[in-house]
Amino acid sequence: MSIKTVCTLDYGIEPDTGEDCAAALQALFDGLAYESGTEFCVQFKKGNYHIHLPIRIRGAKNLTVRGNRATILAHFDPTAPIWANNNVFELSDCEDTSFHDFFFDTDHPVSAAGRVTSIDRENGTVDLKIYEEFPVTGFEHFCATNSFDEKGTPDYALATYNMDLVRLPFTAPDGRRTTRLVGLPYEVVGEHLVRLQLGALSPALKIGHEINLRYEVSGNTVFQFVSCRRVLLKNIIIYSAASFGATIHPRSEDFTFDNFCIRVPDTSERLMAANADGIHALGLAGKLVLRNCHMENMGDDTLNLHSIAACIRKLDSEKRTLAMFCPRPYGPHSLPEKWAIPGDAIYVYDSETFLRKGSFVIDTIDEENNAVFREETGAFAAGDILANAQYFASLHIDGCTIRSTRARGFLVQTHNVLIENCYFYGMSLSALLFAPDIRVWWEAGPCRTVEIRNNIIEYCAHIDSIASQGAIIFNACHDANSLEYPAGVHEKLFIHDNLFIDLPRSGIFVVSASDVRIEGNRFQNCCYHPQENAEYAKYDIVAANCENIVIRNNKSDRGEETLQYLLNCKE
Template sequence: MLLVLITFTFIIPLAAQTHVKVYKLSAYGIRPNTGKNITPLLGKVLEEIKSKTTDQEAVVIQFQKGKYDFHAAGALKREYYISNHDQVNPKTVGIEIDKFKNITLDGNGAELMFYGRMLPLALIESSNVKIKNLSIDFEKPQITQIKVVENDPVAGTIIFETAPWVTYKIKDSTFYNLGEDWEMNPTSGIAFENGTKHIIYDSGDIRVGTKGVSELSPGRLKAHHWKNKKLIPGTVIAMRSWNRPNPGIFVHKGKDIRFENVKVHYAEGMGLLAQLTENIYMDGFGVCLRGKNDPRYFTTQADATHFSGCKGTIVSKNGLYEGMMDDAINIHGTYLKMIKRLDDRTVVGRYMEGQSYGFDWGNLKDTVQFIQSKTMDLWDTKNTIAAITPIKSNPGDPIKEFKIEFTNVLDKEIDPSKTDVGIENLSWTPTVVFTGNTIRNNRARGALFSTPKPTLVADNLFDHTSGSAIVLCGDSNGWYETGSCRDVTIRNNTFINALTSMYQFTNAVISIYPEIPDLKNQKKYFHSGIKIENNKFDTFDQPILYAKSVDGIVFKNNNITTNTAYPAFHSNKKRVLFERVIAADLSNNKVNGKVTDLLAK
């Protein structure tokens, strides 16, 4: 009950403000369906509104229903360092909500269409913000959709057709997708079943034949060096690169942020990336297609939603996440690697992952803990930050290192000269409520959670996630994404044919997979307090639950039904596989209607 109260009361309703001002954008000449670039005019209008508004006033900004076009000409240029994205700057920003308080942006069904390579919506250091009733899309996505027409696996040739919206060129026999101010050579792809939009069974990331290409007729091309017998005629392929310069929505250092009935149909990075933000509420948020008749098969280039170094409560309810090239949701913090111990209280910590740096990591009085990276053992004693200072060679350099002084003397063993040490900020870890969502037809995994705070995953549908449906991870060696889970409830979810392809951390439908290089010498346990109850698994293969380094896991009252939709292929042949797990309760689970001992060989 306490968790439910938290999720619905952390944001102040606008009606509670002393005065509400309503601004209709049509009064400023911003009207739908004109085909005109509204980027510069909307920017000026937002600045004017902010200049007229006090912190005690609430503002409602209203679009009319219809299509609005945003081009890079006249757009703001901003230097943003965005977690888990390419750190390329400056960013071209379509709409910036910067240092606003008590603002509602009401789309009334507006379709915001972007062109070129842009960051559509940035919420920067703003609080009590509500975004509702609008969608974000791009006229020409960087992902190239094609359909296989003919496949000769003996000759190693494939004839394919580009989707009608794709503009391309062939230079030196190499295929390039083109858009406003960009061009891109796809190097990888995801293959979809025609009609169902499920990702092709046992395919994963495929090589695409974009070198050695000739044009047979406009929109019809032959790849002379592309051999893959799984790509039967009719197969639809989303050809892509690994670039992720911009999310669709970026939230930085915000507080009390709401999204209601907001849809992101495409972004060249993640759909929504929030960092260093307190309290985020999403109801009816979608990273999704434009309905069942949408000719596209894909949405975003990476995760649908991603939360890095956030705190308070994160809520996602009644959402639709489909066709994205990575997870529906990923929640974590970032480990700094301890580089030097300067004295008994002072260290140097460094961001290690190439897409996560340039932003603040901690504040005065934040609580931290330390981890031995090789075994992922946590030191018992926590500490607090007494001072933290970025270390830069030049003032304009992005932040990669910090000098951190702690309140208390450090344990003598917390020393990078003795062992690899990760530093985790516990103050910036959130409570999570993920309920009533649908996740389907996406690449990689369904949902990833890494927070010690209470996490509820309930009443969701995981339908053909091509990797694991749920992953609890933690890694202080590669991705440097914190941390250990202490209170996770996974209940009343339905899982339909998850794990049709192999990706990282995908050992079962639910995979509890911290990255531990030296598990043999681990002394403690990384995760604990995990309850998986009353779920339905409809599956063609064996592995349902994998867990590593867990003290306390309950898996009971779950129903497993087997089907023959695909051949079983996974290397893990066990329903439940544990590595270094204690205090497990596996009771009253049914397979095809019969109570079964899931640990039996």
């Protein structure tokens, strides 16, 4: 295969002009003849490139994009409707594509940060001195707030969500009568000083608390992939993402993130680098590899790997027809485009136990997810839960550092997982959560064949929440207790040779699993702030409703008496 190198300079795309070059970049990628059998290498010159529209790459094959340490600055307006902001690269139906050696930032901050200077609990207001690097015009809209503790991690002393923006009359600081978009109500009361109108305040919120104010939560991503295969992102640093670092949609396959980093610049007082997830995959086949990645200060999970769960609405066993939908309590009940196609195998789970009870293969399916099926096993009925077997990508994570994230480090819902040699610090919730969810999020599915080894997990699961029962959690739902689910939801788990340090809660919390081995782990200063009214909360290892479980050779600096707690478990 021949290789053709294309330079951005040859298309008149100069760095450091301060002008929007999105149209010129779009013309460059549109002009590549991907069907010719040529391998293309697009080379950027080092410097800053401003883009105000997403760059759409469709149908690329054998494409390498090299940044040579160029910085892409996406446009972001903290006063505008969220839809006015843009993704950076949107790829669809691409194969054998890679991006190397880029920095990504935004031309304006995607959030602000400051410190609490006064609290009026009677009137429910908080005064916040905004750091100088962030604009304070009075027109910025705040979609979410989060407080940070002295260790630099979200502590939920303040956590609000006001994502439905409303345009209201407004008197600008210069006296002009106008309008602005409002999420959380506030007013400018001094030089870089705002007064947040919050209502009831937690007693945990103190003067001196650092606060992050997100201008957006969910909406924009740096990389978006739809139906892409064999993708590599290497030596990428994202300093600012309005929502996600990367999103992966059906029907994508085989992704590798190598030295993919999302972090706050050393010279900045930003408290968040991305306002939502670092990597969000909701329809990935094949494999996902994360190697030597450093991700910190996410507004949500660093990684969320899952697919959308469905439900059988109607079933005619004789005609082998069924209707499928997603009855989640938020958003549309439709399933994503191409959630299933002919030939896909579908797993069927009992809606009460989440145990797998059968499977079938899609023969035909229409746009409204009415399907004809074949090759069924087991017995199933209306109301049963469905997961597409295509989207259980294997996962290998090695040598990654994950720090100071508002939710979980990794939220994993797949089979064949190996997580090793990683360091986790300052997750507000668990470092690792393995759990499907059909109570709120309607994500699938249960995990099978998981190994977690040689990791260090420090100061995680530190907020008072049922969702932070341990640093490593296997559960049957995301954010609630699931002790009613039986053994067998998760299968073949091996958690060994990990070090747990300075954890307010348990180190390992496993519910509803079979074939579990927990061996050779060490616990130092754990369970120093256990959940109230929970008998098991003072133990380093908690297991409930498990079968074929082996726990041995683990050590705790608190002694054997608080090392492990077993409830309804069978060896």
